[in-house]
Amino acid sequence: MIYKLSNKRIVVKFGGSSIKDSFREALEFVLKLHEENEVVVVLSALRGVTDALLGLAESKDKSVIGKIARKHSILADESGVDCDILEPLFVELECVLKNERRFPNKGAFIDHVLSFGERLSVIIFANALENSGIRSEVVDALHVIKTDDNFGNAAVDFSGTAKRIKLIEKLLNEGKVPVVTGFLGGYKGLRTTLGRGGSDYTATILGSLLEARAVLIMSDVRGIYTADPRIVKDAKLLPFVSYEEALNASALGMRALHEKSICPVMGRLPVILGKTDSYRLGTFVSDISAEVPILTYKPVNENFACIGVVGLREVNFNAPIYKKGKNWISFLVKREELENSLNDLHEVIFK
Ligand SMILES: Nc1ncnc2c1ncn2[C@@H]1O[C@H](COP(=O)(O)OP(=O)(O)O)[C@@H](O)[C@H]1O
Numbered sequence: 001m002i003y004k005l006s007n008k009r010i011v012v013k014f015g016g017s018s019i020k021d022s023f024r025e026a027l028e029f030v031l032k033l034h035e036e037n038e039v040v041v042v043l044s045a046l047r048g049v050t051d052a053l054l055g056l057a058e059s060k061d062k063s064v065i066g067k068i069a070r071k072h073s074i075l076a077d078e079s080g081v082d083c084d085i086l087e088p089l090f091v092e093l094e095c096v097l098k099n100e101r102r103f104p105n106k107g108a109f110i111d112h113v114l115s116f117g118e119r120l121s122v123i124i125f126a127n128a129l130e131n132s133g134i135r136s137e138v139v140d141a142l143h144v145i146k147t148d149d150n151f152g153n154a155a156v157d158f159s160g161t162a163k164r165i166k167l168i169e170k171l172l173n174e175g176k177v178p179v180v181t182g183f184l185g186g187y188k189g190l191r192t193t194l195g196r197g198g199s200d201y202t203a204t205i206l207g208s209l210l211e212a213r214a215v216l217i218m219s220d221v222r223g224i225y226t227a228d229p230r231i232v233k234d235a236k237l238l239p240f241v242s243y244e245e246a247l248n249a250s251a252l253g254m255r256a257l258h259e260k261s262i263c264p265v266m267g268r269l270p271v272i273l274g275k276t277d278s279y280r281l282g283t284f285v286s287d288i289s290a291e292v293p294i295l296t297y298k299p300v301n302e303n304f305a306c307i308g309v310v311g312l313r314e315v316n317f318n319a320p321i322y323k324k325g326k327n328w329i330s331f332l333v334k335r336e337e338l339e340n341s342l343n344d345l346h347e348v349i350f351k
């Protein structure tokens with residue numbers, strides 16, 4: 001594997017859980033990274049805000065705006081940032097809600113409403129960095145990540161995006177920390193989104209185009225485990241996961257990494273997953289594999305879910321096989337039995 005990398009450049013993404021529960025630690029981590037590296041920060045919306053905005057786009061219930069505003073004011077206050085700087089975004093949000101008919105279609109309207117989550121978090125983060133003495137600038141991905149008009153799950157135009165990456169290069173050359181909105185893109189001036197959980201994808205697109213040394217995905221778990229550690233208490237942290245395993249696991253529902261996020265970095269640069277509140281890095285995603293299976297799950301419909309096993313083609317388990325691939329297999333289980341089945345299957349494989 002040949003990495004063509006700018007040796008001091010790192011892209012670090014913080015997910016919604018980190019923005020909500022570990023904002024101070026995320027800031028401190030960036031300050032530490034900045035001592036030795038050029039750092040690009042990618043942020044998600046505060047956990048729960050994208051869902052709230054989705055509801056708001058439907059209901060247009062003004063009390064939701066109040067709730068979102070309060071959450072961000074508290075975060076701004078705690079971070080020593082004047083919450084008045086958020087006001088223009090709330091004025092814009094109200095204006096967008098009153099003018100749905102001006103959008104070409106419902107999807108374009110919804111994506112514009114969803115954009116406020118990430119746009120609010122980057123303003124607070126960039127200002128908090130400035131208060132800590134780091135020169136920083138907000139980058140709205142509308143102006144960088146060029147997409148098609150498939151609102152809600154837009155496809156990225158990589159050559160169009162590559163042309164716009166200079167905007168971020170310029171900030172890095174000025175010694176600033178760009179703080180980029182994850183999840184968002186742009187199509188002819190309209191706002192698009194890359195699919196739920198798409199901030200990981202933003203980070204790997206930027207890491208690849210900026211020829212970064214690594215992309216760090218910081219979350220509320222230390223990395224990729226043998227199964228969701230919130231459901232399977234015996235799950236073990238995997239120090240090495242191959243690109244292919246990460247791709248298969250995320251496609252089969254593993255939430256720790258977005259399915260699309262592997263493609264831009266595959267064979268080019270590593271993705272490292274870590275836990276924000278302890279600064280612990282746990283999993284290195286590259287060509288190297290620990291050759292340990294990963295259990296995944298996702299809903300199939302209202303009544304059923306599928307459990308995937310990445311890294312094995314055959315498993316003796318008491319459930320119907322749902323699908324099979326080159327190096328994975330999945331089983332169909334009732335949704336109410338999902339947790340027990342995951343634990344049982346984990347025991348079968350790792351006993
Ligand atoms: N195999 C796995 N390894 C690690 N985390 C997993 C796994 N499967 C599911 N998860 C879940 O992924 C979550 C992290 O993803 P997500 O909630 O999208 O984080 P963030 O808010 O940082 O974007 C963890 O809290 C964990 O419950």
Ligand SMILES: N[C@@H](CC(=O)OP(=O)(O)O)C(=O)O
Pocket residue numbers: 014015016017044045047050051117182183195196197198199200
């Ligand atoms: N805020 C978006 C994008 C995202 O990536 O979120 P997270 O990193 O919290 O999964 C969402 O909720 O889908």
